Amino acid sequence: MKTNILARDTVPPITLPPDKTLLDMLYYMKLTRELEFRIERKLYRQGKIVGGVYVGRGQEAIAVGSCIDLRQDDAVCPSHRDMGAFLIRGMTLRTILAQYMGRKTGATKGKDSNMHMGDLSKNLVAFVSMLGDNVPVAAGIGLSFKMRGQDRVALCFFGDGATSRGDWHEGINMASVFKVPVVFICNNNQYAYSTPLERQMAVENVADRAEAYGMPGEIIDGNDIVAVWDAASRAIERARSGHGPALIECKTFRMTGHSAHDDAGYVPHELFEFWKERDPIHRFEQLLTDRGLTTPTAIEELQQRINFEIDEAIQAAEKDPLPEPADCLRDVYFEGTEE
């Protein structure tokens, strides 16, 4: 059984973020999990979702830990397992739920389910496809920051399978050649749909690929939010101060099917058991409890608050209108004027 356990499991980073950040991290991880649970296990099964559903159950620490300290003028190019990025950047629960339900009030105004959701006013860049073609886009965003002399950074997310595509390699190469301020973050959940890692790459780690492009590559335990925060903070700081891009490989596991219609029957049962023990939210709750920052009662109250927020948002989004037929021709091409 290949489990990719890291020495880092037992070696905590030296510094922790401030207490408020730690508590915010817990909120956003729990919010992500509950929201995706409702979408995947409730609304989808009730036939209320338009199209497929792809969630990041078990991977919540990656988007939350890396986005929590970003500045509002930084850019994020999330992929399909990075719900936490949307929440932290300020996309509302109602907008997200309306998006999944194909409503006019969703981020794409009812034109798509969850595959092309973004909001440029929040510097959240919608992905073209989830298979790595946001990598050249992120490289271009980073180049624009650099050419304008801005100290902004872009974060770009993708899965392990994406790193075997040509556009991933071209984008990474370009980013490194031009030393752009982009941090590339791989959610290595060890399967690309049903294809295990060893069937789609001949190197052991995604981070090994960084060296070929002259870029630092770091491997971390993606189920340890403090490790994610630590690695992302260092890479962001490095990129912001003009030293170029970095690749962070977060080892994790997808605790559900590739999508809501996939039972993951091809994944050995022991792997689920193994990673369940390393659940990022339970581990973090334990850490915060041990440090006296929360209690089992406070965790339960937080869960109740999250449930309430999501209940309210579902009720609102369900009442929202569906788009008019004529709306499908609006916002397809840029119609405004350049500032």
Ligand SMILES: Cc1ncc(C[n+]2csc(CCOP(=O)(O)OP(=O)(O)O)c2C)c(N)n1
């Ligand atoms: C160009 C393209 N090829 C194939 C697919 C079908 N597809 C969607 S996700 C996926 C696997 C992605 O694997 P990975 O990058 O590891 O991300 P994960 O879904 O495992 O998080 C595939 C093959 C697609 N959407 N687009």
